[in-house]
Structures are given as structure tokens and as C-alpha cells.
Amino acid sequence: MYRLFAIPTLIINVSIILLPALLTVVLAFYRWDGISNPTFIGFENFEKLWGDRIFWKALKNNVIWTALFLTFPIAIGLIAASLLMLVRRGRTFFQVVYFLPMIIATVITARIWQGMIYNPQSGIVAMLNRYGYDVRDPLSQTSTALYGVAAADLWHWWGFMAVIFFAAMRQVSQEQIESARIEGANYFQLMRWVMIPAIMPTIALMMVMTVIWSFLVFDFIFIMTQGGPAFTSEVLSTMAYRKAFYELGVGYAAATALVISLFGLTAAFFYIRLQNREDAE
Amino acid sequence: MAHRLKIISGALVAFVSAQAVVAQDAVTWWYESANPEQQAALTEFMIDKFNAKNPSDKLTIDYRGSELDKQLRVALLSGTGPDVVNTPGPSFVATMARAGQLMALDDIADEKGWNDRILPFFMDLGRFDGQLYALPKTYETLGLFYNKAVFKENGWTPPTTIPELNALADEMMAKGIVPFGSGNSGWRPANEWQVSIALNSIAGPDNVQKALTGQIPWTSQPFVEAINELDSWWDKGYFGPDYFSLNGEQVMANLAEGTAAMSPTGSWNFGLVPEYFNGRQDEVGFVGFPSGEGVPYPIFSLGIGSTFSISAAAQNPEGAAKVIDQVFSEEFYTDINNVWQGEWNMPLRDLSGVSLNEDVIPLYTESMAALASAVNENQYGYTTWTFMPPATNSYVVSGIEEVWLDILSTEDFLAEMDKIFQQELAEGKVADIPAR
Numbered sequence: 001m002y003r004l005f006a007i008p009t010l011i012i013n014v015s016i017i018l019l020p021a022l023l024t025v026v027l028a029f030y031r032w033d034g035i036s037n038p039t040f041i042g043f044e045n046f047e048k049l050w051g052d053r054i055f056w057k058a059l060k061n062n063v064i065w066t067a068l069f070l071t072f073p074i075a076i077g078l079i080a081a082s083l084l085m086l087v088r089r090g091r092t093f094f095q096v097v098y099f100l101p102m103i104i105a106t107v108i109t110a111r112i113w114q115g116m117i118y119n120p121q122s123g124i125v126a127m128l129n130r131y132g133y134d135v136r137d138p139l140s141q142t143s144t145a146l147y148g149v150a151a152a153d154l155w156h157w158w159g160f161m162a163v164i165f166f167a168a169m170r171q172v173s174q175e176q177i178e179s180a181r182i183e184g185a186n187y188f189q190l191m192r193w194v195m196i197p198a199i200m201p202t203i204a205l206m207m208v209m210t211v212i213w214s215f216l217v218f219d220f221i222f223i224m225t226q227g228g229p230a231f232t233s234e235v236l237s238t239m240a241y242r243k244a245f246y247e248l249g250v251g252y253a254a255a256t257a258l259v260i261s262l263f264g265l266t267a268a269f270f271y272i273r274l275q276n277r278e279d280a281e
Numbered sequence: 282m283a284h285r286l287k288i289i290s291g292a293l294v295a296f297v298s299a300q301a302v303v304a305q306d307a308v309t310w311w312y313e314s315a316n317p318e319q320q321a322a323l324t325e326f327m328i329d330k331f332n333a334k335n336p337s338d339k340l341t342i343d344y345r346g347s348e349l350d351k352q353l354r355v356a357l358l359s360g361t362g363p364d365v366v367n368t369p370g371p372s373f374v375a376t377m378a379r380a381g382q383l384m385a386l387d388d389i390a391d392e393k394g395w396n397d398r399i400l401p402f403f404m405d406l407g408r409f410d411g412q413l414y415a416l417p418k419t420y421e422t423l424g425l426f427y428n429k430a431v432f433k434e435n436g437w438t439p440p441t442t443i444p445e446l447n448a449l450a451d452e453m454m455a456k457g458i459v460p461f462g463s464g465n466s467g468w469r470p471a472n473e474w475q476v477s478i479a480l481n482s483i484a485g486p487d488n489v490q491k492a493l494t495g496q497i498p499w500t501s502q503p504f505v506e507a508i509n510e511l512d513s514w515w516d517k518g519y520f521g522p523d524y525f526s527l528n529g530e531q532v533m534a535n536l537a538e539g540t541a542a543m544s545p546t547g548s549w550n551f552g553l554v555p556e557y558f559n560g561r562q563d564e565v566g567f568v569g570f571p572s573g574e575g576v577p578y579p580i581f582s583l584g585i586g587s588t589f590s591i592s593a594a595a596q597n598p599e600g601a602a603k604v605i606d607q608v609f610s611e612e613f614y615t616d617i618n619n620v621w622q623g624e625w626n627m628p629l630r631d632l633s634g635v636s637l638n639e640d641v642i643p644l645y646t647e648s649m650a651a652l653a654s655a656v657n658e659n660q661y662g663y664t665t666w667t668f669m670p671p672a673t674n675s676y677v678v679s680g681i682e683e684v685w686l687d688i689l690s691t692e693d694f695l696a697e698m699d700k701i702f703q704q705e706l707a708e709g710k711v712a713d714i715p716a717r
Contacts, residue, residue, distance in 0.1 A: 033376060033710075034354050034355075034358065035354060035357075035358065035376045035377055035379075035380045035382065036376065036379060036380040114466065115528075118526070119466075119526055119527075119531075120522075120523045120526050120527075121523065121526070121527065121531055121535075122531065137523065137525070137526040139466075139525060139526065140523065140524070140525030140526045142686055142688075226469045227679070228465075228469060228525065228679065228682055229525050229682050229686060230679070230682035230683040230685075230686045230688050231679060231682075231683070242675060245351050246671060246674075246675040247671050247672035247675045247676075248376070248671045248672065248710075249672065
């Protein structure tokens with residue numbers, strides 16, 4: 001009888017998430033322009049994807065993005081969270097400051113970075129050039145376009161990590177920390193042997209979510225470079241978007257979306273296996 | 282209790298009957314983006330005047346932003362959407378018409394006399410399978426804006442041939458002036474303006490027409506030469522060091538300042554001239570882009586900004602027809618172009634009754650007149666966004682960056698473009714190209 005309580009959420013979940021997801025999976029095997037009728041073509045979309053050099057470029061960029069986001073925000077977030085633990089007064093203030101970039105709409109953040117920081121005529125880059133430093137707009141160079149966008153998104157993201165890790169650290173029992181202190185542990189030893197192992201489940205979860213989100217990343221890239229210049233900042237989702245809405249190739253875009261989900265699912269699979277192994281212990 | 286019930290029911294009856302008396306048929310129109318001044322202009326000149334003339338209809342305009350075409354696609358697919366459909370161009374009309382989403386307008390055109398009021402060339406562009414499905418809202422062209430003051434100071438004249446252009450650009454580079462002020466940061470498809478110019482002014486519109494109808498491939502020699510020339514301009518630095526960083530407004534500002542001497546862009550930029558050449562409108566010039574060997578000068582590539590259609594699932598098709606009819610009137614042309622140039626250049630046959638305010642720069646009216654006569658004399662070209670099918674068009678935008686940045690050779694770029702184009706041609710996605 002109590003299982004009936006799950007029905008409302010199930011209905012929402014099925015209609016808004018499951019059905020469109022299934023439709024996307026099905027559409028990946030069709031050719032469709034979004035206007036006329038779809039035609040079944042089997043694995044042709046996947047074959048085309050395999051031979052598409054832009055697909056491999058985009059995939060490489062997603063992997064680079066994942067590597068960037070698995071390291072910097074988590075490392076900085078852990079350090080900031082531990083510092084928040086030390087500070088008693090001003091803790092709320094700093095939490096708010098760290099979290100503020102997350103609250104600002106991504107469009108606005110992206111435009112500010114593009115127009116007021118990176119821009120060689122109206123941004124900080126322009127000012128640096130005027131003072132004689134030869135700085136180029138990273139978004140305009142093929143070698144740095146992806147990293148330029150990543151910098152903006154990292155600035156936007158690491159505060160979230162800091163707040164999450166801080167919340168987890170506060171759950172660590174005080175006795176453990178105090179006993180470590182009494183035994184003469186310094187900051188690094190405290191982190192290495194007490195704090196990080198204690199919040200490992202949270203860190204693991206954040207890493208899995210980072211992998212999933214890194215393959216989904218879209219907004220900053222689309223707003224700042226749209227995948228350019230010359231596809232050097234293209235990621236799978238911007239490619240799928242372009243294929244679906246500008247090139248009228250919805251089936252091909254669905255196939256790309258499936259690849260994105262594949263990576264996310266793999267990450268989720270490993271996470272659940274990790275959890276089960278921990279529970280078993 | 283009974284007394285209160287009587288009052289409530291009486292009020293209800295009065296309310297319902299009042300609604301019945303003022304029952305109007307709504308006409309819905311989804312528009313793209315418009316800033317507050319522009320929306321006010323549409324309200325004053327379109328909505329209010331329409332509602333006054335047609336008391337039985339009530340027009341509403343819904344501003345959907347730059348993602349309008351995607352929202353339209355989804356809505357029309359599900360049988361909903363507006364009565365007046367603003368499609369992004371003829372290449373979309375073909376697909377939508379084939380899918381039965383648009384209403385055939387031949388009868389309405391005959392009834393309202395559109396065939397006499399609108400330039401026949403543009404009527405042809407909206408036909409598909411022999412029937413009329415769309416009318417162009419505005420036609421635009423590509424050309425060369427230039428800073429007259431800078432030219433006068435240096436004793437330069439606008440070039441008419443490619444060798445003249447190259448020589449002039451080299452002189453400008455030597456003086457530290459950017460020859461082609463341009464940037465794609467705000468609108469990445471700015472890339473295809475340059476490609477359209479190269480293909481039409483250097484390879485020539487006859488060749489482009491042959492390629493668009495599948496008679497010659499895009500890998501033909503004239504196109505190789507055109508793209509190679511475009512690539513050489515990039516390599517020589519004519520587009521400036523900040524092409525990927527500047528947006529359209531910054532480009533106009535640079536042109537007005539004189540840090541850029543010319544700007545190959547579209548006639549829609551007349552909308553920016555009042556702000557950036559404030560008080561010195563006589564310092565801006567607009568001419569056709571120089572032509573290559575064997576190509577007449579000037580070639581004005583034609584673009585159709587968007588088109589009007591009536592949805593096949595329209596709730597009020599007669600009202601929609603009346604709205605479109607009002608748009609294609611001299612009165613509306615005058616009203617709207619006084620305050621919002623560049624977006625509402627409806628291809629009316631007879632513009633003699635139109636006289637714009639003094640604060641609209643005469644250069645705009647002159648340029649539009651020059652464009653109209655160029656069309657009559659067959660000196661028009663084909664912009665990529667209007668005449669190319671969707672996937673080919675999308676590839677042009679990104680692919681040319683690869684050519685510029687030496688990731689792809691011209692031949693490979695054209696080969697890939699041709700491959701995509703031939704497939705779309707086979708799938709019937711290319712609009713009917715009228716004969717020259």
C-alpha cells in the first residue's frame with residue numbers, strides 16, 4: 001500500500017525523463033530533419049560518427065575538460081573547505097563569496113569573461129596590452145580556446161565544490177580531529193590521514209558527478225566560442241546541438257547524445273560498484 | 282443566501298455576454314528579437330493600426346528571441362504555433378512546405394494583388410513545387426562600408442576590382458589601419474558573409490547559380506580561386522588581429538573611429554550607423570564589393586532575412602493574410618523604416634510613394650535603390666544563408682575557419698562542402714533557384 005506513494009514522482013519521471021530518453025535512443029537509429037517523417041537507417045549514424053573527425057576532436061575536448069575539472073576544482077575546493085574549518089568568524093561571509101559565482105546566470109558570467117576580461121578592445125586583455133604586456137585573447141587562438149572557456153567555468157564552479165566539501169567536513173567527528181592534533185599532526189598530515197579519508201564518499205560522489213557533467217558541458221562553450229575557432233573548443237554537446245538544430249540532423253545528434261550518456265553511465269556504474277563494495281565491508 | 286446567489290449569477294451572465302459582444306479572432310505572430318524601442322514601433326505601426334482597421338481581429342506579437350526558428354519547428358510539428366509564421370529563409374520553406382506545415386498562398390496572393398505589389402523575383406523565391414508558400418520579409422545585401430573621412434585624408438577611392446582592392450589593403454596595412462574591419466565573436470555566422478562575398482564577387486553569380494542547381498560541383502576551379510583569394514586576405518592580415526574577439530558593434534565602432542577603413546558586411550548594419558556615426562553620417566559610405574575578373578561590378582549578393590508564411594494549422598488564416606497584406610504596404614514601409622532601418626526592406630515594386638524622414642541617412646535609401654536596380658539588371662548574387670541548404674550552410678560557417686587557420690586546404694574544404702551539398706540536393710532540401 002505504501003508503494004503507492006511513489007506513483008506521483010514516477011509519473012513525472014517517466015513522462016519527462018524516461019520517455020524522451022527512450023525516444024532519443026530510438027531516434028539515434030533514424031534519419032530525421034525534425035520536420036518531415038523519420039526514416040530508419042540502422043547503425044548508419046554510428047558509422048558516420050566513427051568516421052567523423054569533428055566527433056573525435058569533440059570527444060578529445062570532453063576528455064581534456066574532464067581532466068581539468070577532476071583536478072583543479074576538487075583540489076582548490078578541498079583546500080578552501082579546510083580553511084573554512086579553521087576560520088570561525090567570517091566563515092559565513094567566505095562561504096557566500098565562494099558560492100556567489102554559482103548563483104550568477106551562466107550567460108552573464110560568460111559574457112562578462114568574453115567582453116570585459118578577454119576582449120582585446122574592451123577587456124582586461126586590452127588594458128594589459130596598453131601597458132605593454134603582449135597578451136592575446138585566449139578565445140581567439142586555436143591552442144587556448146578550450147582552456148579560455150574552461151577558466152571561466154572553473155571560476156564559476158569551484159565554489160560549489162568548496163561548499164559541498166565543507167559541509168562534509170563538518171560531519172567529521174571532533175574527537176578524530178582533536179586526537180590527531182594532540183598527536184602533533186600538521187595541516188598536511190591532518191588532511192591526508194584524517195579529513196580526506198573521512199569525507200571520501202563525498203569526494204567520490206563529486207568525482208563521478210564531475211565526469212557526468214563534463215560530458216554534458218554546453219552553456220559556457222556555446223556562449224563564448226560556439227565550438228570555435230575551427231572546432232578547437234567543440235564538445236560533444238555543442239556538436240549535437242548544431243547537428244540537431246542548424247543542420248537538421250536530429251538522428252545524428254541523438255547518436256551523439258547516446259555517446260555522451262555512455263560515458264556518464266560508465267562513471268555511474270563504477271560509482272555504484274564502489275558503493276556496494278563499501279557497504280559489503 | 283438566495284439574494285447573494287442572484288447577484289453572483291447576474292454578474293456572471295453580464296460578464297459572459299460582455300465577452301461574447303467583444304469576441305475577436307486572435308491572430309498570433311511569433312517574432313524573433315526586438316529591443317524595447319523596436320517593440321514599441323511594432324506596437325504602434327503594426328498592432329494598433331491593424332486592430333483599428335480590423336475590429337473583428339486582434340493581433341498579438343510574441344517575441345521569442347533568437348531561438349525562434351527552433352521553437353517554430355517544434356510547434357509546427359505538433360500542429361500548434363502561430364498563425365503568421367516567420368521562417369528564417371527559403372531553405373527552410375522547402376522542407377516545411379513538403380511536410381505540409383505551410384498553407385499555399387496562391388489564392389490569397391491573387392485576391393490581395395500581391396503579384397502586382399511585390400517584385401516578381403522575390404515571389405519566385407517563395408515558390409515550391411509551383412505553389413507560393415512564403416513572401417520575403419526583408420531583402421538585404423552584402424557590400425563594403427567604408428570611412429569616407431579616412432579615405433579622403435589618404436587620397437583613396439573605393440576599389441572596383443580585386444587587384445585594386447589588394448593594393449589598397451596593402452597600403453592600409455602599411456599605415457597600421459585594418460583594411461577589413463570584421464569580427465565573429467557576437468555572431469559566428471559572420472564568417473559566411475565573407476564566403477558569400479568571395480563566391481559571388483570573384484567566382485561570379487553565374488557559377489554560383491550553376492552550382493546551386495547541381496550543374497557544376499563546388500570543387501570547380503572558379504570556386505577554388507575565390508576561396509584561395511579569401512584565404513590570402515586572411516593570411517595577409519586584412520581582417521585584423523582580433524577577428525575572433527570582436528562583435529558587430531565593436532566593428533562598427535572601429536570603422537567610425539578609423540582604426541578600420543572598410544568593413545565587408547551587410548546592409549542590416551545601417552541600423553548601427555546612427556549610433557556609431559552620430560552627427561557625422563556623411564562620413565560613412567557603402568558600395569558594392571569589388572569584382573573579380575570577368576565578373577561585372579558591382580554584384581550585390583541577395584539575402585532574404587526571413588519570410589512570411591501562414592501556418593497550415595492556423596486558427597485564423599484570414600486574419601494572418603490581412604496582417605501580411607498590411608506589412609507589404611507603402612504606409613507600413615514608411616512608418617517602420619523611419620525608425621528601424623535594415624530589417625524591414627520589403628521588396629515592394631513601387632517605392633515612389635515612400636519618403637523617409639530627414640534623420641534617416643540618404644545613403645540607406647540610395648543603397649536600397651541601387652540594390653533594386655541591380656536585381657533588375659541581373660547583377661545580383663546568392664548569399665549562402667538564403668540559398669544554401671541547412672547542413673551545407675552550417676559547414677561553410679565552421680569550415681572556412683579551418684581554411685583560414687591552415688587546418689584544412691581550400692580543395693578539402695570545397696570537397697567536403699560539395700559532398701554535403703549533393704546529399705541535401707538529392708534529399709530535395711535546396712530551394713528552387715530562379716533562372717537568371
